[in-house]
Amino acid sequence: MPDDRLIVALDVPNAVSGLALANRLGEAVNFYKIGLGMLTGGGLGLANELKQEHGKRIFLDMKLFDIGATVEAAVRGLARFDLDFLTVHGDPHVVRAAKEGAAGTDLKILAVTILTSLDRADLDAGLIRDGDLPEIVVARALHAFEAGADGVIASPQEAALIRALPQASQKLIVTPGVRPAGTAMGDQKRVLTPSQAIESGADHIVVGRPIWRAEDPAQAARDVLAEITTQA
Secondary structure, eight states: OOOTTEEEEOOSSSHHHHHHHHHHHGGGOOEEEEEGGGGGGTHHHHHHHHHHTTOOEEEEEEEEOSOHHHHHHHHHHHHTTOOSEEEEEOOHHHHHHHHHHTTTSOOEEEEEOSOTTOOHHHHHHTTOOSSOHHHHHHHHHHHHHHTTOSEEEOOHHHHHHHHTSGGGTTOEEEEOOBOOTTSOOTTOSSOBOHHHHHHTTOSEEEEOHHHHTSSSHHHHHHHHHHHHHTTO
């Protein structure tokens, strides 16, 4: 039985590169994230191929944000691809619209709280209200759950705070910003190791560059899985 707690981010330029990487990873990985960076490079086609022809699970990371009617229509269209997770921004009106669009399907709507590449200085620049960043993340998670989100995207540093919410019962917490020990932080600012993230309450961790930049990506994936298995 594959361990779906590890989601590998296919943050490569196009579907050809993404499929080649998935082939290298083989049976070591069962769950993939495809994001905006590959949208114009055949990302939806790759998502469908990995799902339908290779039996993989797919997390489509679109971070949708728009008026409700537009979000609902976009999600209804994406839900036809029989994918597993889809991200939207955690604003309640967006979450409610996305849930309407996904109605009748198994697509899980995950709400973005605060991007893991941001810190308090970034929030100040974006005119986000005062307060500690973890406090704002937890408040956004709570509002997203109340709006019907199936789960949230949050830094592993806030996962435990979110998991402690009564409203988080039976909800998913998916954490990017995960870096195996000894690897570079890259563009993330709020990071933990895979085992720390799982221990903090995450259901799934998202790892990209530390795996696909490794000399042996499949072994790098197996190493991450071995680390989080100790937290089972």
